[in-house]
Amino acid sequence: MSVATKTDKIQRLAELTATKETSTGASLWREAFRRLKSSKMAIIGAVIIAVFVVIAIVGPYLTPYAPTAQTWRGEVFPNQGKFVGPRGENWFGLDHLGRDMFSRMLVGARQTLLVGVVSTLIGLVAGFLIGGLSGAAATLGGEAGKRVDSVIMRFIDMMLALPSLLLAVSVAAVMGQSLTTVMIAVGVVQVPVFARLLRGSMLAQGGADYVLAAQSLGVRKRRIVTSQIIPNSLSPVIVQATLSLATAIIEAAALSYLGLGNPDPAIPEWGVMLAQAQRFFDNAPMMAVYPAVGIIITALGFTLLGEAMREALDPKLRG
């Protein structure tokens, strides 16, 4: 057959084959991110968080009044159940000491975020170290490593056994009552969760072929852990961190309810505000509702995003 026909039939074939999509091997993360963008949960969650963070950052500069100033204290009579609800100058009304609720909510957002983030960081870092250590030991430490690992895990189990509140109380008992105490207490509670998680996924990764390959190639163990196992084990930890932010905020509220919260009640923090407002629930329910709703929505935001991330990263939950 002629050369011409030959070439143009290859030509023709080429374009026909070209039309069908070739499966691109996108990385786990890009994949996950793509899925995230398409998930309603993720979007709602992200929006909530964004709003919350913005408020937390700029809020304090937008407060119409000083959140601690008892400007209208003459107008509120807790002893007669007389409170001041929303009105022109005070959009959310006044609290039981004649302070502007709206301003307090704004500033409270920052405090709440602070507690949430710091305590989660504490839990994350500590948990990361412990979990990483025993994970590394278990995967590459041989027999001795396994023993080390099991000891650490016993310890972690032990921590899991303790109700979070009691941990908090114990910390408070030793360190005295303060915002730091609250953060540490709430953080400590998260430690075992992170530790177990990281270790778990490290063990999973440790068995993976590429690690065995690396080992057989004689890559140094430390390098394997740092450059391969840990990076690949991170995703669940990150998810958990997001979820923990929610729990941290709620735990902090619970501590305030038990009177272990921030010792200076003048500084507005949603948990403390909620705990204080309980007493006036009959006369001024809104005083409790504002911070409660604040806490719930914020926690929800983090939970939504976290769950969405989890689904995105875990094929099983998807489909």
Added chain:
Amino acid sequence: MSLLTVDELTVTFGGRGRKASRAVDGVSFEVDQGQVVGLVGESGCGKSVTSLALMGLLPAKGLTIGGRAEFDGTDLFTMSPSARRDLRGSEMAMIFQDPLSSLNPVVPIGVQVTEILERHRGMKGEAARKEAAHLLDRVGIPDPTRRLKEYPHQLSGGMRQRALIAMAVACAPRLLIADEPTTALDVTIQAQILELLKELVDQEGTALLMITHDLGVVAGLCDQVNVLYAGKVVESAGRRELFAHPTHPYAHGLLGSIPRLDAPRGEPLNPIRGSINDRIAWADGCAFAPRCDRYEMGCLSGTPQLGEPRAAGHQVRCVNPVLDDAKAEEVPA
């Protein structure tokens, strides 16, 4: 008239969001009483989907089935779901590829066998257990009464497959569909299982639809063979005829790619180029064209039709079929 008549069966997945993909594209074939029919092709050619479609086991979401499939004169696809349930397991049964994952890990074998007896043969308690034991015994599982109490993970791979078969034949179905029943097993076991299937078919006169990519299995078992490529039957013929004269370049290639003892030493194998992924849409021409050595311009002018270029009853879907067997050997590598 034949037991199962599949006519222009098409199966399309997707829909919501993702672009629809057609897994089976107008497949037609027949299965007669006691006949063993093979569906052959590489993985992804649509053979398993066909079988699941016939059994009605495809996930309903985003699924569209076209064409007809008559079982004993009644159309399976227009049948009521409950009627279909009654049919399944009693009239038509299926054997799956991976015996371990196909057995419920937390339920004893015994229960998994008796439950079908209870469902279709109304057997209860002791009677059912006896029958179950008998069935296991029949498919060659030693010491069946003990096995009844055991769980899948306690059985060997072969045993599991036998158990699955026992469940399939529990109600003496008229049609048995076997989807790659031997791929998960090692060779010695494979033979035994095939042997078992064969004798079941012979004894019961059960019709068997054999889904496989393994031409050896086909050669050993099937009366009639349908070769699938990219969702279409590309060649259909009797076993002997097909092995003697593979006419579609694909079938030809498949046979050619099997190592042969009788071939002179040092002669290279001649595998088919590329994978099932590089193909073109049937609408544009022959999907096999990109991998085909005999491909020419004509292959790209619309879907090639089934014809009988070589012999009556030997259908081939090709513009440029392999007609002279001599050529079959010296395909340029």
Added chain:
Amino acid sequence: MRIFKTRAARAITAAVAVGLIATGCASERDSDNESGGKKDTFVFAGAGDPGSLDPALASDGETFRVTRQAFEALLEHESGGTKLVGGLAETWSSNDAGTVWTFNLRKGVKFHDGEEFNAAAVCANYDHWFNWKGTYQSSAVSYYWQTIMGGFAKNEDPETPEANYKSCTAKDEHTAVIEVKQPSANLPGGFSLNALAIHSPKAIKEYEKQEATAKGDAITYPKYSQEAGTVAGTGPYKIVKWNKGNKEVTLERFDDYWGEKAKIKNLVFRTIDTEEGRRQALQAGDIDGYDLVAPADVKTLENEGYVVPTRGVFNLFYVGMSQTANPALKKKEVRQAIAQAIDKENLVKTQLPEGGKVADQFMPDTIQGYSKNVTQYPHDPAKSKQLLKKAGAQNLTIEFCYPTEVTRPYMPAPQDLFELMKADLEEAGIKVKPKAMKWAPDYLDATEAGSCALHMLGWTGDFNDGYNFIGTWFAGFDKQWGFKDKRVFDAVNAGSKMGKAEERTAAYQKANEVIMDYLPGVPISSSPPAIAFGKNVNPPKVSPLTQEVFAEASFK
């Protein structure tokens, strides 16, 4: 079964079936707590569990609230008042020195365990206390005995005060004579304390068989004081059951009571820790009354038709200053600056229950010894600033302790009070370092130890004698205040050794003037604590001393 039935009726339909069975089975047991549909169980909620069933071992209101219904002392206060009247003693008298007290006892009084009440019984009690040993001598256990009668026959701890009690003699069947070494302002008032109520001698013998043990960490109260059965008094109710798991003490009418019998058959005290919990329980009809009502709730409850009487004013709320904790407080200007910075009026107006009064001395005006002409320190931030300047303490930073998770009759919502005062002080240019502490033991310990520069505390009188107030603080050097000032101490103690009440009154007035001139701390207010009852309750007369007698209560 009332509560049950009504609930079952209202309960979710799914439950009804079970409900019917239940009522069926209930029927034969209905009789013992319901008679002809009329309620005969009165449920009253307190804020904490009682510590023991033997008032002699107690020093807290929650315990006395319960024991007061079952035990009676030689003297009592007139119902709803602060005037001393005869209790188990019909009349009493003392020698001029006030060291020999003679009691003519009531006749025909029976103890719950059937024993006869007589002079011997009285002395059995006093000698029992006087001869306490071991852990019983710990001030935590025998606080009131030690305040009223000093130490014991044999003091085991050098810290324990010298015994003031001398003897008790049964002059005849119905005359008991109690002698003390020194006259004391705590007498005769002390004889009315429920902690010194008279127990059946039979019970006392039982008590003496049992030891209170202290295993380093804490005191283990003797078994008899922890379960009903042994303890036996003469009161209108007898204690029949203490269900700790369910946080409830059950009392039953004592039918051989010498006086007017209790109107309601069963009296139950339960514990509901939180203010809102108690209020809600009342609103839900689960209880018939509760104490420590949040001021905010008084109006609400009244509007809803509940009976919320307020007690007479008999307490004092003050801001204490510890000169050891912060030397700056040694300067009077500083103390005065603080005093004038605090806006007492506002506190009373917005925080304290209605009827609350601004206090200008360490004694409510209902007590004999209240002085009309003490130095006044009105609210005046500007003045405070000057004073601070004068003292050279312009940028004074001071630690202010406040208790959490607690309300006291004189101090509702401590945290709010604290926040308001903090704002006041800061307005006067004083920086405040807040320190939150759990009420017990942290806060109480810290304040007693004088480690809190500023702190808030208060006192509810045990009986109507000025010394019961000022004596508790300023009788001598006290870590809580951390100052030594002879003028103050002498003025305060002057009254205490006088036998005659009216002499004392004068002395106390003088003392108050001296104290307020020195200004060791800032008296803030006296407030009438409210107590709430169900709509269908005729409440007992409420007592300024919070000594309600529930035998008076009845259902409409």
Added chain:
Amino acid sequence: MLRLVVRRLLQLIPTLLGLSVLLFLWLDRLPGGPASAILGEKATEAEVARINRALGLDQPVYVQYWRFLKRIAELDLGTSTQTGQPVWDEFVLRFPATVELSLLAILIAVAVGVPLGYFAARNRGGWLDVTAVSGSLVGICIPVFFLALILKGIFAVQLGIFPSYGRQDTGINATDVTGFAVLDGILTGEFDASWDAIMHLILPAVALASIPLAVIVRMTRASVLEVQDEDYVRTAEAKGLKRSVVRSRHVLRNAMLPVVTAVGLLTGSLLSGAVLTESVFSFGGIGSFIRTAIDGRDYPVLVGFIMFIAMVYVLINLLVDLAYSLIDPRVRVH
């Protein structure tokens, strides 16, 4: 099976030992050490010395620790500084209440959560699914104590359907046999008492159940989704089994495995929650007792409780493992 039990019980030992060390150190770390934790700051040197002697704090640390251990081993958890009663007795007295409460809570969580999660998974994306998922998400985010207060406000105060506090009505003078109010009622035939106890349990239990419920719904849903397209489910379908059989025997039974483990792990959070709920309903269980202990800095109680909880927690998880090995034959062998 037995070997498993023994092994787990042995594992209990190091856990408790480690815990005891921690607690010992903690008690030691307390501001001013145990002595002033007991006496308070007002303690004079003499008193501290006396207490220290009484507690044997003048001896070397290891001796002290050894005693500490011995005491715990003898279940002598010290004496509550508040009630003046042995801590152990206090627990024994109050434990039943909390057990009842927790059991009911878990019961609710499972009884509601499993079906909900199951059906949510079956019609995935349907309205039920959406409500169940979003509901469970919100459920996690409401502070337990706030939920409890709301429930109480509505169902106890406004509607008066349930009692607002406590464990039993005062009207009921139920006979106390085991301390489990509900059980006692049944034993003694005082069904009204049982009924009354149940009515008291419901609100707190619901509040307490909120978080476990949420978790279980999501777990069940996830694992049903996973199991649904397992091969063996297809096999079951291929057998033409009735839907009910396929679902119960082949889908649910496998889907339950992870849920069972979850239930075990939830107990820890449950006890935390009990502290809050019980104090909202002033329910006479361990929870509210601990709350008062927290308020009163009752260290012996807190320490004892922590040990106690650790034990309970490990034991519960042992039970869970046993249950697990019953429903999953694969575990039994290895």
